[in-house]
Amino acid sequence: MMSCCSAASSGSLLSSELLPTRSTQPLKPASLSWVSSFPLINISMTSTTLPPIPTPNKMSIVCAAYTRRSRSEAAKRPNRKSWKQKTDMYMRPFLLNVFFSKKFIHAKVMHRGTSKVISVATTNAKDLRTNLPSLTDHNACRVIGRLIAERSKEADVYALSYEPRKEERIEGKLGIVLDTIKENGILFV
DSSP, rough: OHOOOOHHHTTTTTTHHHHHSSSSSOOOOOOSSSSSSOOOOOOOOOOOOOOOOOOOOOOTTOOGOOOOOOOOHHSTTTTOHHHHHHHHHHHEEEEEEEESSSSSSEEEETTTTOOOOOEEEEEHHHHHHOOOSSSSHHHHHHHHHHHHHHHHHHHOOEEEEEOOOOOOSHHHHHHHHHHHHHHHHOEEE
8 A cells, every 4th residue: 555655656657558648539438437428629729810799780689678579479379468568567657548528528547557546637527517618628628638737746646658549649639638738747758
């Protein structure tokens, strides 16, 4: 035992036959251990050329949060919501809903997450019905816009969002209501 330790310390056992060497000829693995399963790879560090840096192309950037799913993708996963659908209620929590009928105008602000009504104004209310000459004209739209803005501020809501319905244009009476709300200090996001 002592002779092995002394021989190892003197360096006589460190011969080329005990140390594994890698030659250009493929060697057969000496054992069936996990190390022998790796292939021999020659890596040279002489190449100093770097790969080209890709330049950002404006067309290659996709705004995934605002893209609509294709019909085939929607058909594969019909109940899967997009990123915008998942996050929109938290990014724009207060939604304005305006309804025009032939007899009156109704507007309300709702919280999307909880469906809680924050403020309501309608020309069908008893105090407005008796004071306004017409319940559906442009003056009534201005009154509804001013009331929604005041009642939203009382509830500490200073930013609203409005999503127009399909093929609905923001003009006429709807435009008057929205402009009056903006003039009274409410932001639209």
